[in-house]
Amino acid sequence: MATLYGWTGKILKVDLTRGETSTLDTADYVPQFVGGMGVAARLAWDMLRPGLDAFDPDNPLFLMVGPLTGTLASGGGRVLVAGIAPQLSPSVFSRSSMGGHWGAELKYAGFDGIVIVGQAEQPVYLWVHDGEAEIRDASDLWGTGTYATTAVLRGRHGPKTRVVGIGQAGERRSRIACLQTETGNAAGQGGFGGLMGSKHLKAVAVRGTGGVAVADPQRLMELCLNASREGAAPTVPGAPGRQWRPQMDPLTQVRARKCGFCATVCQDRLVMGLPGEVEPQPYTAAHQCWGYMTSPRAHTEARAITADYGINGWEISYGLIPWLQMCRQHGLIDTVNGVEIPVPDKEIFNLQDVVQVPGELIVPLLHSIANRDGEYGDIFAEGTCRAAEVLFGGEGLELVDRIYPRRCGETNHWNSHWGTGGSGYWPFWLVPVLQWCTDTRDPASDSTHQYTEHVLRYIPIHGPNRGPLSFEEARHVCQKVYGNSEVCNPEITYEQPETKAIPAVFHHNRGMLVESLVLCDREHTRVFSMLTDDKVADTALMSKLLSAATGIETCEQEADLAGERVYNLLRAIDIRFFGRDREVDWSVAETLTQPAFTDGVALDLEQFAPMLDTYYRLRGWNRANGYPTRAKMDELGLADIADALQAEGKLG
Amino acid sequence: MTTGDPGAVTRTTFTKLQRSGVIQVDEKRCLACRECEVACSLYHEQECNPALSRVQIDFNDYVPGFPDIRVCKQCDYPACLYACAARWDEPALKVDPATGARYVDPDLCRGCGDCARACPLTPERPVMTFKKVGRKRVYIKCDLCYDRPEGPVCVAICPGGALTYIPAQERRR
Numbered sequence: 001m002a003t004l005y006g007w008t009g010k011i012l013k014v015d016l017t018r019g020e021t022s023t024l025d026t027a028d029y030v031p032q033f034v035g036g037m038g039v040a041a042r043l044a045w046d047m048l049r050p051g052l053d054a055f056d057p058d059n060p061l062f063l064m065v066g067p068l069t070g071t072l073a074s075g076g077g078r079v080l081v082a083g084i085a086p087q088l089s090p091s092v093f094s095r096s097s098m099g100g101h102w103g104a105e106l107k108y109a110g111f112d113g114i115v116i117v118g119q120a121e122q123p124v125y126l127w128v129h130d131g132e133a134e135i136r137d138a139s140d141l142w143g144t145g146t147y148a149t150t151a152v153l154r155g156r157h158g159p160k161t162r163v164v165g166i167g168q169a170g171e172r173r174s175r176i177a178c179l180q181t182e183t184g185n186a187a188g189q190g191g192f193g194g195l196m197g198s199k200h201l202k203a204v205a206v207r208g209t210g211g212v213a214v215a216d217p218q219r220l221m222e223l224c225l226n227a228s229r230e231g232a233a234p235t236v237p238g239a240p241g242r243q244w245r246p247q248m249d250p251l252t253q254v255r256a257r258k259c260g261f262c263a264t265v266c267q268d269r270l271v272m273g274l275p276g277e278v279e280p281q282p283y284t285a286a287h288q289c290w291g292y293m294t295s296p297r298a299h300t301e302a303r304a305i306t307a308d309y310g311i312n313g314w315e316i317s318y319g320l321i322p323w324l325q326m327c328r329q330h331g332l333i334d335t336v337n338g339v340e341i342p343v344p345d346k347e348i349f350n351l352q353d354v355v356q357v358p359g360e361l362i363v364p365l366l367h368s369i370a371n372r373d374g375e376y377g378d379i380f381a382e383g384t385c386r387a388a389e390v391l392f393g394g395e396g397l398e399l400v401d402r403i404y405p406r407r408c409g410e411t412n413h414w415n416s417h418w419g420t421g422g423s424g425y426w427p428f429w430l431v432p433v434l435q436w437c438t439d440t441r442d443p444a445s446d447s448t449h450q451y452t453e454h455v456l457r458y459i460p461i462h463g464p465n466r467g468p469l470s471f472e473e474a475r476h477v478c479q480k481v482y483g484n485s486e487v488c489n490p491e492i493t494y495e496q497p498e499t500k501a502i503p504a505v506f507h508h509n510r511g512m513l514v515e516s517l518v519l520c521d522r523e524h525t526r527v528f529s530m531l532t533d534d535k536v537a538d539t540a541l542m543s544k545l546l547s548a549a550t551g552i553e554t555c556e557q558e559a560d561l562a563g564e565r566v567y568n569l570l571r572a573i574d575i576r577f578f579g580r581d582r583e584v585d586w587s588v589a590e591t592l593t594q595p596a597f598t599d600g601v602a603l604d605l606e607q608f609a610p611m612l613d614t615y616y617r618l619r620g621w622n623r624a625n626g627y628p629t630r631a632k633m634d635e636l637g638l639a640d641i642a643d644a645l646q647a648e649g650k651l652g
Numbered sequence: 653m654t655t656g657d658p659g660a661v662t663r664t665t666f667t668k669l670q671r672s673g674v675i676q677v678d679e680k681r682c683l684a685c686r687e688c689e690v691a692c693s694l695y696h697e698q699e700c701n702p703a704l705s706r707v708q709i710d711f712n713d714y715v716p717g718f719p720d721i722r723v724c725k726q727c728d729y730p731a732c733l734y735a736c737a738a739r740w741d742e743p744a745l746k747v748d749p750a751t752g753a754r755y756v757d758p759d760l761c762r763g764c765g766d767c768a769r770a771c772p773l774t775p776e777r778p779v780m781t782f783k784k785v786g787r788k789r790v791y792i793k794c795d796l797c798y799d800r801p802e803g804p805v806c807v808a809i810c811p812g813g814a815l816t817y818i819p820a821q822e823r824r825r
Contacts, residue, residue, distance in 0.1 A: 071700045072690045072809070101686070108701065147714060159712070183713045211701025217694050224691070225808055256812065257713060258683040261690060263811040272716035284716055 005215035006067030006550035007035065011043075012111045012133050014126060016199050017057060017118030021133045026112045031552050031562075032637060035066030035112060036080040037095060037515035038566040041573060043115060044082065044093055045641065048577045054084040054091040054191075055173060055198040057119035063106075063164065063179075063204065064113035066518035070104035070212045070261065072224040073545045075520030077261035079103035079164070079187070085441070086175040086198075087191030087312070089385045089409040092578040093570070094440045095515060096178075096192055098164075099259025100185035102206060103518065105162040109208030120200040125165075127157065128206045138202040142171060145308035146180040146203075153205045165203030166193040167310025168370040173198050174381035175409070176312045176369070183304070184268060184286020185259060188312040189410050189441060191383070215551025223544055228529055228537060229264050257286060264523045271300045290314045290420070293321070298359030305363060309370035316366065318420050319384045319403055319411045322354045326399045332392040337364040337374050350402070350597035351419030385409045405436055405588045412436075414444035414452050416596040425463025426601040427493040427500070428456055433592055433603065434504035434615050437585040438626075440574055446521040447511030451503055454537075458528035459488040463599055469528065473535045480536050481527050482506060494607035497614035505618045509563035513542055516566055565636040568619075568628050572641045575627055575650050582626035585612065622652025669733070671820040672726035672752030673796055675707070675804055679718040682814040684711040688806035695797060695805045697783070704783055706794040707806050707815075721814065723806075724779040724794035727772075730754045732780065732793070735770035744791070748798035752820040755795030763789030 004027060011024040029039045040062040047060050062082040069076050078099050085094035106114070110131040120135070123142040127134045141149050150163040162181065169177035170193030177193025178186040187193075214220050257270040268288040285304035290313060292299045306313040326348050327333045328341045335341060339361040344353055368377030379387045385407045388397045403411050403418050412418035415432035416425070424432060431451055435443035444452070458467040459474045467474070471488070479485035486492050486499045510525040517524075519542065526537035538544075543559035546552070554562075574580035589612070595602040616623050620632025629652040633642035645651040689705035697704045711719035733754050736745040744760035745767055747753070756767070768780040768791060782789040796817070797804045807815045 070690070072687065072694055074687075077685075104686075108703070150714065159710075209701075209703040211693060211697070211699040211704060213699050214694070217698040221691070221694055221805070225805075229811060255680070255718065256683050258685045258811075260684070260686050262685050263687045263809055270713060284713055286713065 003213070005213050006071070006546070007112050008107060008110050008212070010111055010131075011039070012114045012128065014114060014116045014133065014135065015118045016116065016120040016124065016135065016201060019120070019135055021135065024115070030067070031550065031554070033566065033569075034513070034516035034546075034562050035069075036064045036518035037082065037512060038562065038569070039113065039516070040064045040080065040082040040095075040115075041566060041569045045569065045573060047117070048084070048093060048573065050577050052084060052577070054086040054195060057199065058117060059084045059195060061116040061192065061195050061199065062113060063116070064518065065103045065106050066112070066516055067550050068517045068519055068545055070107035071214060071545075071549050072220055072261075073517075073519060073549070074224065074227060074229075074263040075259075075261070075523045076518075077101060077104050077259045078518050078520055079106070079181075080515050080518045081179060081187040081190065081192050083190075083192060083195050085190035085192065086173070086194040087189065087315070087383055087409045088441070089383070089407060090578070092440050092580070093573050094190050096187035096190040096441070097445065097515060097518070098179065098181060098185045098187040099262070099520065100162070100181040101260035102162040102164050102181045104261050105206045105208050107208065107212050108210050109206050110210055114204065116196075116199060116201060118199065123200050123202050125153070125203040125205060126201065128204065129157070130208055130210060141202045143168065146310050147183070147308045149203050153203060157205055157207055161205050161207045163203050163205045165310070166196050166201075167308055169309050169311045169381065170194055170197035171202070172370070172372045172381065174311070174369060174372070175383045175386065176315045176381065177310050178312045180307055180310045182286070183270065183284050183307055184257065184288055186307065186310075186312070188314050189445065191312065193310045193312075212549075214549045216548045220545065220548040223541070223548055224263070227263075227541060228526060228531055230526070230530060259520070262520060262523070264520070266522055271303075290317060292317050292362055293354060293356050294359055294362060295356070298362060302359060302362045302366065305366050309366055311366055311369060315383060315411065316362075316369075318351060318413070318418075320380060320387075321357055321362075322348065322351060323384050323388065323396065323400060323403060325354055326402070327392065327396045330395070330399065332396050336361060336376060337368060339364065348402075350417070352597060383409050401591050402594065405591045406584075407591070408588075410442040412592075413442060414448045415592065416598045417592050417594065419597070423463065423465075423598045424452055424456060424596075425465070426596060426599045427490065428462060429596060429598070430493070430500040430608075430611065431504045431507075433589065433608075434500060434611065435508055436592070437588040437612060438571075438615065439508070440570060443508070443511070445511075446514050447507040449521045450507045450510055450525055450527075453522065454525070454527050455488070455503065458535075461490045468530065469535055474528075476534060477528055477536050480534075481539055494604070494611060497611035498618070500611055501614040501618050504615055508567055509560050510542075511563070512566040512570070513559055513563035516562070517542060517546060561636065565638060568633065568636055568638060569641060571621075571628060572633075572638070572645055576645060576648060580626070582616075582624065585626055625652060627652030669728070669730070669747055670749070670752050671728060671823060672747070672754060673817060673819045674726045674823055675723050675794070675796070675807060676816045676818050677721040677723060678814050678816070679721055681812040682709065682711075682719040682721055683812045684709055684713075684719040685811060687809045687811065688815060691805045691809040695800070696792070696795075704781075704792065706779070706792060708779070720777075722773075722777050722779050723815075724754070725773070726752070726754055726794070726796070731770040731772055732767035735766040739764060739766050748795070751796045751798045753796035753798045754793070755798060756791050756793055758785075758790045761790045763791065765789070765791065767791055767793070
């Protein structure tokens with residue numbers, strides 16, 4: 001076999017029921033499926049079956065990395081997590097991802113991913129080191145949080161051991177339990193911590209001293225040294241690229257931190273103490289991406305506890321607590337664990353209306369969820385959507401529609417209908433809405449971020465926001481990248497549906513490429529740049545990095561095609577095993593008809609329908625049922641997948 | 653012998669060495685991203701492998717504090733180089749005439765490890781390690797990327813500005 005560059009060549013397969021480990025050849029799945037999400041999807045296609053429950057031992061848990069993981073490519077520290085997601089309602093095959101240092105360590109240990117099936121009789125952890133994998137007893141770790149688990153495993157296997165683990169929440173199969181690594185990196189959405197807990201798998205500890213062989217070291221070096229480091233938002237012309245905020249605020253004991261293997265500006269920071277205290281606290285808490293709406297002190301303490309218990313804090317802060325406030329406004333509940341739920345005077349309409357909650361409410365709430373005890377802990381551990389079905393005689397169920405599209409279990413965000421994240425303004429939020437309609441998770445993870453952060457912050461008019469580019473410049477970029485100059489035009493709404501459907505498809509495909517390589521969506525793909533003369537970012541960067549690392553020369557179009565292949569494979573999985581069709585897609589739009597909080601504009605379903613049609617047309621999907629067509633599947637090299645869909649009458 | 657080579661030191665002539673540049677670290681600016689480790693191994697070993705990096709980042713986010721950046725201090729009186737010269741007629745440790753970097757010539761390294769043991773930072777904060785070339789050990793240490801015209805690659809990649817290259821002439825006495 002020819003030497004493989006980029007990939008290590010082996011995927012670890014672990015059967016916890018039999019207590020056996022084996023390996024799969026990565027080369028059987030790449031370059032066609034790239035790695036990460038693509039390979040996981042291809043493997044899942046053969047492993048899933050209709051009616052498989054998220055907590056069935058046969059539900060595979062994928063912890064995947066890709067050809068760029070552990071290389072110099074910025075964002076190469078991430079891990080793709082996949083499986084039937086317990087958090088989703090109904091549970092379908094979905095994905096999440098996390099940063100940190102674990103992913104690269106897995107590559108250095110010689111693996112392109114881990115597929116875990118079965119269920120151990122007793123609690124176990126997995127110890128992976130330099131090509132070896134052992135299933136070890138974890139009864140001493142069971143019942144502890146992720147911080148203690150990491151400390152024990154580092155004591156046992158060395159301080160450079162990287163650990164992905166679950167806390168008490170995951171052990172108790174909470175559907176909102178996350179996989180945690182380091183203090184501040186978690187695969188939050190999806191409830192994969194519950195899936196790992198259902199397998200009686202406490203942690204995966206990894207240590208590797210090998211390297212990632214790259215085909216063209218010099219080219220990779222040049223690409224990485226010269227790659228833009230503009231960060232998420234435009235930098236000021238004249239001072240571009242390398243600016244970094246102060247590293248340490250002596251008053252608040254906050255220092256900047258990052259995921260490993262990333263050279264790009266982001267917001268991550270580590271709180272090591274709080275003002276007024278001479279010595280830093282004995283715990284640390286990382287702050288990134290989300291936060292509790294409470295005092296700084298409570299926020300820091302609660303975040304550390306959230307990470308330790310292994311709970312998806314996003315779901316608590318932006319889903320459960322707002323819903324509880326709404327329920328109180330409707331007279332359904334007053335207190336949780338004896339603590340009064342604070343509510344605003346006006347009726348809660350969107351996340352911005354929600355009031356701060358005290359630490360006295362948050363921390364006991366987290367404790368009860370992690371341990372499934374107390375007044376509501378057992379019910380809240382199932383996530384807000386499922387809790388709403390059983391609590392208050394179902395009277396709180398309609399209220400979740402504000403927060404959760406299609407009551408799917410993951411909160412609205414970046415689509416301007418609930419929060420949080422940045423603000424999207426009419427008509428640009430139509431793009432994330434389209435993505436929501438067709439995705440299996442909140443797309444504001446890998447695909448929407450690219451659009452909202454790398455497009456909406458540059459264009460000249462975006463609601464009240466003004467980007468740094470002129471219309472002429474923005475049009476030029478959009479023409480070049482999307483093949484449609486009007487993508488950036490705020491005057492065009494429903495009448496030219498392709499101005500919204502094109503970026504929706506483009507960034508969905510790019511999102512899949514990011515999840516397969518595996519890189520960071522806050523970094524890739526860029527569309528605009530303040531550092532180039534024509535303001536066009538190097539959109540071919542991912543394909544160039546892939547080419548340099550693997551030695552398989554891949555042009556931008558081929559890389560996009562790979563992303564499209566992965567997206568269509570995920571669509572096929574959703575159709576075949578979980579009954580996805582146009583009706584399901586449409587039901588998402590139907591729950592997004594309340595006026596957007598940013599601009600008060602409401603989605604007009606009648607006018608939106610042709611936009612979804614356009615998305616399908618660009619995708620090569622049947623307009624009536626949303627199934628991929630034979631022609632599209634053949635073009636993507638997925639004929640065998642198409643055959644299986646056809647046999648079940650599910651080919652478009 | 654290497655007479656006339658300004659970097660040559662023999663066991664009999666411990667001449668005064670020219671000073672070296674150095675990589676100055678500011679741990680408060682370190683983000684523990686470890687891009688420096690990967691860049692270093694990519695440049696020197698043509699693979700991405702922190703275990704073969706000449707700069708090492710130790711950190712523990714669970715405990716308050718800053719990352720520990722371990723990189724060669726490029727001593728004025730390099731114990732590693734003296735140890736190598738004391739043992740071998742043709743020492744593997746040399747001084748680059750342009751940067752002053754104390755570096756290991758891999759073709760000459762016999763793998764004895766005297767250099768690493770002599771380093772005053774060993775064993776608590778090791779800045780020298782070895783790689784296996786077949787059955788042979790070849791010691792590796794920071795060479796300031798002396799053959800890279802733009803300077804040390806770790807400095808170039810560092811997103812936080814934690815690493816700065818200080819040329820010999822600007823280094824404090």
